[in-house]
Amino acid sequence: MRKVCIAVAMMASMSAYAAEKYTIDPAHTYPNFKISHLGFSTMHGRFGKTEGELTIDWENNTGSVNIVIDAASVDTGMKKRDDHLRSPDFLNAAEFPEITYVSDDITIHPDKTATVNGELTIMGVSKPVTLDVKSINCGEHPMQKGTYVCGFDAEGKIKRSDFGVSYALPAVGDEMELEIEVEAKRN
Numbered sequence: 001m002r003k004v005c006i007a008v009a010m011m012a013s014m015s016a017y018a019a020e021k022y023t024i025d026p027a028h029t030y031p032n033f034k035i036s037h038l039g040f041s042t043m044h045g046r047f048g049k050t051e052g053e054l055t056i057d058w059e060n061n062t063g064s065v066n067i068v069i070d071a072a073s074v075d076t077g078m079k080k081r082d083d084h085l086r087s088p089d090f091l092n093a094a095e096f097p098e099i100t101y102v103s104d105d106i107t108i109h110p111d112k113t114a115t116v117n118g119e120l121t122i123m124g125v126s127k128p129v130t131l132d133v134k135s136i137n138c139g140e141h142p143m144q145k146g147t148y149v150c151g152f153d154a155e156g157k158i159k160r161s162d163f164g165v166s167y168a169l170p171a172v173g174d175e176m177e178l179e180i181e182v183e184a185k186r187n
Helices: 001-014 079-086
Strands: 021-025 030-037 041-047 050-057 062-071 096-110 114-122 125-140 150-160 171-186
Touching: 021 125, 062 114, 096 125, 125 171
Parallel strands: none
Antiparallel strands: 021 050, 021 171, 030 041, 030 171, 050 062, 062 096, 096 114, 114 125, 125 150, 150 171
16 A cells, blocks of 8 residues: 555656647737838738647646647738738648648747757648747636636748748748747647
8 A cells, every 4th residue: 555655746746747738819919020021111021820739847847739720810901912812822721721831840948938949841841940939928828717827929030032931022021020929728
């Protein structure tokens, strides 16, 4: 009996350090982008439909992330431009309906920031992209008692031509700034 109690106590202490799994809240997660428009201004856009999962291993200061973005949910505030962005000239959302980001390596820093290395896939082309997480904020949701939530603000840069999106270069910028605000609920 003593061996059983010791085994149960060991399993309980190990589970206290187990990685936490989260589901991304699609109502509070927004991948955003900024790009030069003809050298005159900066165009802003976002994607309205995102889903995914993430894991946080606080004990080892690491984790994982898997995000799926609906390419057709692109929104710049102008329907004609959004329809063009969905076309084969840009995202080709009919043939490639998903944009994905899957982490290879995550390092959580002591100041509650993180560095995420992963693969971004746009139009079937995958390239390594590093995201800098500027803040990690976790706690009980103030409006949903008993629900534990983590929020993240991540930034990165890509060249759209690296993914085969080269329409209107160089008039429309090649470098895109990415900002992703994520909220995720612990499972």
